[in-house]
Amino acid sequence: MLRQNQRQKHLSQRFSVSVLSVAMTTFLLGGLVGYLAVKKVNSAGGEVSASSPAGKGPPRSPQAQLVRVGEIQRASIMPVRTLIGDLVALRTATIATEVAGKVVALPVDEGTKVVGGKTVLARIDDTWTKLDEAKIESQIAEKKATQAFEKGELRRFEDMFRQNAVSSSEVEQKRSLIEELEASLSQLQVLLKEAQERNMRLELIAPFDGSVVAKHSELGEYVSVGSQIVEIVSSGRIDARIMVPEESLPLLSVGDSVTLIVDSLGMELEGKVFSINAKGSLGSRTFPVRIALDDQDGKLLPGMGVSVFVPVMRESTELIVPRDAVLIKPDEATLWILQPQDKNGPHGEPQPVWLAQPVPVRVLSQTRESYAIACQRETDVERVVPGVQVVTEGLERLTPGAIVRVDEDRSPLSPVPGTYRTGQQIVDK
Numbered sequence: 415m416l417r418q419n420q421r422q423k424h425l426s427q428r429f430s431v432s433v434l435s436v437a438m439t440t441f442l443l444g445g446l447v448g449y450l451a452v453k454k455v456n457s458a459g460g461e462v463s464a465s466s467p468a469g470k471g472p473p474r475s476p477q478a479q480l481v482r483v484g485e486i487q488r489a490s491i492m493p494v495r496t497l498i499g500d501l502v503a504l505r506t507a508t509i510a511t512e513v514a515g516k517v518v519a520l521p522v523d524e525g526t527k528v529v530g531g532k533t534v535l536a537r538i539d540d541t542w543t544k545l546d547e548a549k550i551e552s553q554i555a556e557k558k559a560t561q562a563f564e565k566g567e568l569r570r571f572e573d574m575f576r577q578n579a580v581s582s583s584e585v586e587q588k589r590s591l592i593e594e595l596e597a598s599l600s601q602l603q604v605l606l607k608e609a610q611e612r613n614m615r616l617e618l619i620a621p622f623d624g625s626v627v628a629k630h631s632e633l634g635e636y637v638s639v640g641s642q643i644v645e646i647v648s649s650g651r652i653d654a655r656i657m658v659p660e661e662s663l664p665l666l667s668v669g670d671s672v673t674l675i676v677d678s679l680g681m682e683l684e685g686k687v688f689s690i691n692a693k694g695s696l697g698s699r700t701f702p703v704r705i706a707l708d709d710q711d712g713k714l715l716p717g718m719g720v721s722v723f724v725p726v727m728r729e730s731t732e733l734i735v736p737r738d739a740v741l742i743k744p745d746e747a748t749l750w751i752l753q754p755q756d757k758n759g760p761h762g763e764p765q766p767v768w769l770a771q772p773v774p775v776r777v778l779s780q781t782r783e784s785y786a787i788a789c790q791r792e793t794d795v796e797r798v799v800p801g802v803q804v805v806t807e808g809l810e811r812l813t814p815g816a817i818v819r820v821d822e823d824r825s826p827l828s829p830v831p832g833t834y835r836t837g838q839q840i841v842d843k
């Protein structure tokens with residue numbers, strides 16, 4: 415009886431285990447089937463949403479990238495290069511005193527504007543020069559009185575000589591004495607004029623319009639003849655001085671107009687070649703050239719740096735593009751051209767679509783605004799022709815065959831933090 419009960423209990427346990435195994439297996443299979451079904455549904459939904467909003471409507475085309483464009487032209491071009499130079503004063507003078515004495519007035523300082531022929535730079539004490547002048551004048555008066563007396567004596571001696579009262583030698587002595595007095599008077603007159611001239615030169619007057627750039631003496635200082643008082647530079651005209659390589663020198667002539675930029679002011683000016691120095695530097699094979707400019711009411715100062723554009727070869731006719739249209743890298747230069755592609759709009763009408771394609775080019779020469787280019791590949795010659803549009807802004811983010819949209823707004827782009835001027839994001843390397 416006991417054995418029969420144990421057997422029934424064992425059979426009951428086996429049945430329970432079997433039921434649990436079947437239920438667990440059914441649960442797992444149901445979960446797997448549900449997972450696969452959900453995954454399939456999600457995949458289908460993702461494809462629909464990627465092609466159209468909420469799974470409705472036709473598939474969307476790739477978004478066009480916004481660019482700005484220029485145009486290929488065939489035109490005459492005179493290639494230039496940029497030479498660095500500096501501004502130099504037309505005239506520089508160190509004013510020295512011609513009279514020794516104490517400086518009693520020094521009304522100018524560094525930076526003071528002066529007017530040629532009017533502005534007093536310094537004044538020397540006139541006490542001793544006036545005393546010298548008075549002393550010489552008294553000596554002249556004394557000599558004149560002596561001369562008048564001796565002339566009267568000469569007339570008396572001549573009368574006595576006619577009466578044989580005196581000898582001819584005594585008469586000649588009187589004449590010699592009078593001639594000696596006349597020579598002394600002439601010398602004193604020269605000394606008087608010299609003293610008067612020194613008195614006139616006690617005031618140092620600016621020789622030309624300009625400004626004071628240095629002071630070499632101070633008020634109350636005793637200065638000797640030739641001592642430097644102040645240094646001035648001229649105003650009005652100022653020269654740009656550059657060193658031109660010998661290969662560019664034949665392309666410049668006196669009187670030619672040259673464009674330059676004052677670096678610190680960002681000011682663009684036109685000047686004329688004033689002089690070409692025939693003595694060049696043997697080491698660098700360059701020659702000094704001066705370009706005459708107006709100082710723009712004192713805005714241009716000696717020592718400022720300038721960038722001067724000088725020709726490097728004769729004028730020629732080439733294919734030219736804006737400088738911004740050529741993407742230059744160390745190993746290549748690329749031009750992005752736009753090619754039209756017809757496409758139907760939502761109502762069946764044709765819509766122009768522009769595709770951007772890269773073209774490797776060679777830069778032949780350059781001006782300030784453009785490059786003269788030539789195709790690297792013969793197959794591109796027919797595509798790179800006058801009138802073809804080229805990308806000038808936004809080309810850094812293009813890929814071959816990219817769809818683009820031309821921005822008609824020509825206002826200058828301003829960079830925002832973290833981007834280049836064209837709007838491309840800056841990526842730290």
